[in-house]
């Protein structure tokens with residue numbers, strides 16, 4: 001179960017009291033071109049390693065000993081190719097056929113590009129807090145469902161007349177209502193097995209609510225991603241929010257169970273669902289040509305062949321993550337070869353996509369990542 005596992009990790013980390021960290025500086029771009037982005041979509045993929053994003057399937061894990069793989073031949077047929085480039089494109093075609101051609105992919109450490117978690121804990125709540133608020137709060141040191149004392153960039157955007165009432169967040173993991181502080185934040189946050197009640201009579205939402213109620217629960221705090229995705233997608237189509245968040249969680253769950261085959265399957269499925277979402281919004285006049293997509297993860301994981309299942313303060317490499325950006329204001333630089341970004345820069349980047357200066361209201365937040373042409 002996700003919570004118990006995650007709580008175990010956090011319990012261990014509590015002992016290793018976290019020190020506040022400093023975000024690394026980033027270069028500033030000058031505003032030259034007119035901003036086209038009017039809407040932003042933030043997608044997150046829990047605990048997917050940069051190694052798979054940039055190199056595809058890892059041969060040292062495609063076996064019984066290290067990856068609990070059930071049908072090795074079938075897995076190799078599906079995911080193994082001779083080069084990292086072919087493997088990653090097979091695993092994540094949306095990333096490598098669309099984002100790499102039209103947007104930017106940061107975090108390939110083998111090329112000298114890094115994106116780093118700075119909270120030193122390298123597990124979910126601190127990672128989502130850092131991503132969404134733009135700074136590290138040492139008091140956020142567990143995955144417990146404690147309402148976040150920190151306001152996310154989403155909460156601030158929702159106070160601006162331009163976006164008020166047009167912000168929404170969906171997550172597979174049932175801690176998101178606490179992370180966004182649903183009691184305070186002023187916009188809908190739906191997560192876990194909680195039925196979605198804001199579109200009464202909608203047949204898709206009704207069906208997903210029935211699945212949440214009736215399907216066997218493999219993980220206590222998280223349904224399968226397909227249910228969360230379809231709920232979020234239907235909301236997006238009907239309500240057309242200007243600021244939208246969705247996080248999927250299976251990649252982290254299967255990794256914790258040590259099942260490399262299912263981890264790869266989930267990575268591939270998530271990539272396909274994100275591609276589906278992107279092509280859907282490109283057919284909607286409200287979004288087409290004026291939406292920036294930001295895709296990130298909450299933490300990395302250990303290496304291969306040992307450690308990949310886990311993450312946390314004591315797991316080497318779990319601070320290494322990745323970041324993808326795609327949209328009308330993002331130069332199509334593809335795979336970035338040298339850059340140093342931090343997770344804490346993502347919040348201000350979300351605001352900057354919309355032409356907003358997050359540091360005005362949150363001076364603790366790290367500066368935006370230089371991913372826009374303005």
Ligand SMILES: [Zn+2]
Nearest residue numbers: 006047252256
């Ligand atoms: Zn985890």
